[in-house]
Amino acid sequence: MDRVRIMTPTGMLGAGWDESTIERGLALGVDVITVDGGSTDSGPYYLGSATAKTTAQAVARDLRSLLNAAARAGVPLIIGSCGTSGTDAGVDWVAGIAAKVMAEEGLDLRVARIYSEQAPAALTGQLDRIHPLPPLGDLTAETLESCTHIVGMMGHAPIVEALRGGAQVVLAGRATDTAVAAAFPLLHGMPAGPTWHASKIVECGGQCTTDPRGGGVHTTIDAGGFTIEPLSPGSACTPYTVAAHMLYETVNPFEMREPDGTLDVRDATYVALDERTVRVEGSRFHLADQHTIKLEGARITGYQTTSFTAIRDPLILADVEGWADLFRHHLRLRVTQTLGLADDAYAFDVRLYGHNAVLGELEPDAGPPREVGVMLLVNAPDQATATAVAKVANPLMLHLPAASMHYLPSLAFAGSPAETERGAAYEFVLNHVVDSDPTELFRIEYGVVR
Template identity: 80%
Template structure:
């Protein structure tokens, strides 16, 4: 392996091939990044973007074959170059099961390729009982818009993770890891860990990490592959790995608008990135130089908690409408549908409103923007999605079945015949299983950045 922080360096090059492990890329872009002198490969393995299901169920949104394909590309290139690979938020949500899942795939890939890399697994899942001790000690604080955390909320979660900063990753690298498979981590910590370990300043490092977190999204063609960031004492440069694509001051600066409350600030466990004075300069038609980024160390180190719990069980059905008489006033028809469902469910199943819930979404009309939809006039066709939530799967499906004749034949007010609609599938009812919701948006005060995380190292047996 190359110098791991034992000697001072003037710059560090971070190769980020994509915004997420499993998304895929052209291996030629990885080879180009290695040829340009990459010192580390970092990639995010997950996100909360896809909703609470993946955390609540501890399952991945990516398929194992896609993850294996990407790890093969990374491991073969990194092993030949002698540089580490860092993956954050393994298994989409960073649960312990997600880390082990990616580690199992990684082991298979290395065996197939004849590689024996030292692997560190960093677990970020949290125990409700331990968190209640922190809560009782006054070390847990809410983030807007949530209020004070209750112990019952912790107990109701199926899985809770803490979003680690760069420190556990650095600890794993210093212990000799050539591959770091981290649980839930901030997207930026994955890219910032190695440069910070090598002595690069916090301002440029965290800013560069933010820009590269989504790979090529900061370029003129996000589909073309990843980027290479070169961080030094005064700032950083960033260039695409595809030679036909460009970074511009606008595409780079604009990424600070992505997933941030404030486009000039970004909070990490140990402080806040401040880019108010950052200057973005085009060095040529492909490469951008950034200087002036600052990092303000916080008075208290904090770890953000994410938790999800079951809210019930869902059954869905979907029908398509193209009848012009109904589409002429689809909102009136939808309101009638809601009324009829409540009446029929009460009559047939004896359920009151509080014992189940349903949502009727009109795709092609206002399902995306609802009351904010600017267009007026009747749509040409509408897809009607009925989503039922109940305390158990059988009840959710029973409600959907009661609604079935209405989803197929309900006439609009004033119609003197039964129209026919088209179900998307047979059977019409699709059981979706448990539904989850995020319930934690809180931070824990920590005196030790490593205290909430556990590192396991598998030694390289050929070393």
């Protein structure tokens, strides 16, 4: 092939789009349809619990659109990081929805499922091949065993293998966002520099356009570079919006590491071909001496209960930090008195939304806030203890006066009951890479999950 045309309808499966943008993409000509299915952006819960951020209804709607489009165009459909975090359960979840949609639409497409979940015991035997990324240190077997789920972040190679196996639909576990789009053009001989750069730009669909809500993008990769334009006629790609996306989720705006090398865009040029189309040339890709796979793992840190109240009292808000310190003091005291718990038997956090909750000490505006939302987040080894601590905090969050006040204030709870049990809380504990062959950690199975 002397060029590869990619349609990326959105930044994440389940986000939705106007169907007219799909029709426009097909009219422009398409060789492959790609879309990301997940991310770690939303925190460790989705990996730790192996559940999806998106709803089944939204995923089914998007799959119906894409499966029909792929069948009409006779091109592959590639979806990465299925089920948000790319666990085996996430892949099977998306595959099950796809099977139902295809049965309803009368489609007969060959499906490949690529599994990326890793067994702690297997990784324990490879500790000499696993290396930490800052700021973590060497990995231990105990850390691996503490994880509820571990995934390896695949590059393009397993997807290429599935395509070579005749897959018309590839449902991949955890994958780099870029690998989802890069696999097909690399398979068909497109140069690595433009391919990886284009794949980085299209990863979030319309985010590289002037209207990120307007839909996805259409990209053409050839021997000299790539050309990109939005699927929505009301949007545009400009040199600014395209170049700016290299700053998104990267440590270095000129480099980005993939499992088998590093994208280098220092010499890239961005030229507007017209009011809505951009041409990019000069991107390079440097192969690494060692292929590595990044590991992601999450474990349970305890169980959480939250409460939320709102403060408008100007005397409290005149020194809301002092009030928060007073709250912390009285809560610890009352928990000891009523529940008999030592301070190390639970943990809690008080977040003052409306006063430095987001920027903290970096907040540039001085002066007291007009209103503050107080979030209490309690973490304990079990749900009952977390809720008990939050219940002890209830009267303090409703009536605690500031030290200078001589009356009992009434604050405002967000709901009744004031306490909300959030269940298990998770944390990421792996930031490591394993020296690996591009495909050895991943398993490919063909056929649908019914």
